[in-house]
Amino acid sequence: MSNIPSNLKYTKEHEWVADNGDGTVTIGITDHAQAALGDVTFVDLPKEGDSFAAGDVFGTVESVKAASDLYCPVAGEVVAVNGELDGAPESVNSDPYGAAWMIKVKLSNAAELGDLLDAAGYQAVL
Secondary structure, three states, X not given: OOOOOOOOEEXXXXXXXXXXXXXXXXXXXXXXXXXXXXXXXXXXXXXXXXXXXXXXXXXXXXXXXXXXXXXXXXXXXXEEEOOHHHHOOOHHHHOOOOOOOOEEEXXXXXXHHXXXXXXXXXXXXX
16 A cells, blocks of 8 residues: 555656745655555756646656656746655655655746645546
């Protein structure tokens, strides 16, 4: 059974989104995604200042099993990147909702958050 915190929003592609309440969101991958990937060995993330539309690929997670694209759940500009993942990609497996956050994005359109799944909706996808 995957850990699905009720305070987050989710995508069908297994990203989570935390609304920071200041016009930015924090994005990472879910517990289900890290478990399916297996041991994460590398995370490729964008640079601060890069912009994405909702649904754009913003990076890649590589594991011993596969490489998987990361999809931006919302449109906006990257305002922070978790550089800690360069030296410790395995934290994606051990703490997917905490230390292994991936990017923070300044929202272009906050209404897009309403298009994301709540915990119950994400559980139904699984």
